Amino acid sequence: MPASGIRAHGAVASVRVAPLLAASCLVSVALLAAPVPAGVRALVALPTVLLVPGLCVMRRVPVREPLVDLALAVPVSAALIVAVAQAALYLGAWHPRAALVVLLLASAASLTSDPRSWRRRRRRGGAR
């Protein structure tokens, strides 16, 4: 049994679901770039942006309860969006669509890497 209500892999963004989430990020990026009506874009991109970045973070924070993942996904995504927006404001690089694309691509990249293999690599490195 892993220690303390915690395990090494996100409960919601599990190995099976991660590719789907990564795909939704890539589809959203494509929709952001394509000349489609705002309603269509919002239908796919809005839930993706509000959920997936948070789930990616929850995947790195080793929590085993799916309800906790779901409860924190949107607040954490919102916190990330605020952080990205603040950075864009302070750096004088105000490009809202580019900021969303960066956030979505970073989420997709994070989802395609397996935190367990990352931890195993780090442990092996530490042993040497």
Place this chain on the structure above:
Amino acid sequence: MVAMKELAVTVETRRRRRVPWANARLASWAVPPSCALVGGIALARGDPDAVGDLGLISAIPLVVFACLGLLSASFVLVLRATPLRRSLLAAHVLVLLLLLHGAPSLLEQEPRFATAWLHAGFVDQIAQTGQTLPGLDARFNWPGFFAGAAVLLRGIGIDDPAQVLRWAPLLFVLLALAPVYLIASSFTRDARIPWLALWLFVPADWVGQDYFSPQALGFTLFLAFMVVLLRWFGPARQALAVRTRPSLAAESSSRASPTAPAQAGLIALLMLLYGAMVWSHQLTPYFAVAATTALVLLGACRMRTLPLLLAVIAIAFVSYLAVPYWSGHLGDIFGGVGKLGSTVSSNVADRVAVASGTYQWVPRTRILMTVAVWALTLLGAGMLWWHGRRVLPLLSLVVVPYSVLALQSYGGEVLLRAYIFALPFAAVLMGTALVRVVDVNVNVAAAVVLPLLTLVLCAGFYVARFGNEAFEMVRPGEVAALKQLYRSAPPGATFASLDSNVPWRFTGIERYDYATLPIGPRAPTGGYLERVRRLLAGNPDGGYLVITHGQIESARLVRGVPPRQVVELERRLDRDPGFTPVYRDRDARVYRFVDPAGVVHAR
């Protein structure tokens, strides 16, 4: 001994299953969708013109109350069943949320509340320019929410924020539900208490801090912060357990300390949530600091240096990144420190005193709702104390938000903020008090007491939450008038109104001057018109006077201005050669001012 206990539980379970209407549990699966459908359609077909001096409740169809009664009776049945059907309980809570917090979104034609429209204007300003205007409005010193919303809406290409404003309140309360459940389950092993806490949280959340605003995001982040803090760095879960039947105990979950790398990850998560809080809202971080400090002082939080770290971050932000806010306004900021009496007065007594007629019942209902929540909370705390449980950590989280009252009045709103930040924890204690009602062996008591209490709370919610609807509702004609005004008015023009309750500034907030000249209850109309004329004549770019139905209702209910005063004013405006009507319908009138000397300022 253990075998005897198990036998007792089995007998108890069988006895419950013999209850005739406990068999109706199966029918409960049909109740939430039916209530959502029937109640939702009834609300969507409701008449917004029926909104009266008690607010939205006058326009709520009776069938919605029937749905709420049926829903609460069904909720009690499901809550009494063993094992608990969590998905069914969740469906009940979601429908309750829809029928209460979603009512204006379904019933009204335009998104409600002028301040939400103003916030859309702040978002529009950042989205268009990538710049904040801290000199124009203090809220720009904490631009996190507005900048985040600007990235989201502009990035996706949503130019008209109407749908966002309409559904934001429902979304923000929805986002609070899972954290409130998790917070409640952090304190108890009785799986019913978190559900009761949720059931009571929804109608008790009447303070209206959930509209499209920084404080709504701040509250969401605060709840997420408290979930992480309480579940991994907080007190042991059994601390508040009250005589739980084994069959109703929550699923066991190990609560030992996280390992060092996990702890580092969780601290990083806390800092991310807190950082967004600090950037988004001026008051929320102090509630987080107060809650964390209380837990540390009571030995209920393992991270003893956390309050200091949080306080340093908040003070550093204000010191370096919110300079335009405090420079020159230190008197306003610290003037209220220690003046508890005047703060309470500006939050409670003044609000009751200004109301008149039937409308007086709105602030009175708010006070009654607050007292009811406090009474149930204290009852729950008293029961835990009586059973020898450690109640102080949870009770401290209910009490510490009110400590902000000693610092400043926050425009007469700090009591509302303190109430909402205390509510998630108060709901746990309220649920603890009421779980005994559910446990009562006489079925009728359980079937009557909780549904009746729910119905009373729901009626109270409609009055307390949407009691100002006569003037907080935004009518279609008002939006049409203002959109036409923004299309036609030259930049730099002055817009004047009779009352501050106008859903304007949703675009071009820096392009125009805005002024409110409050019309008095007994002031001569001619004198008032002269003041308007002087104000508008002073601007070479021209001026407009905007009169909306919401302003007339606000002036009537809040300041006691008789509607005939406004009718007389409009009659004089129509006769005055200086004012030309440029928009007129049942909801709004807009007059363009033309200088009497013959110089047309406004194009």
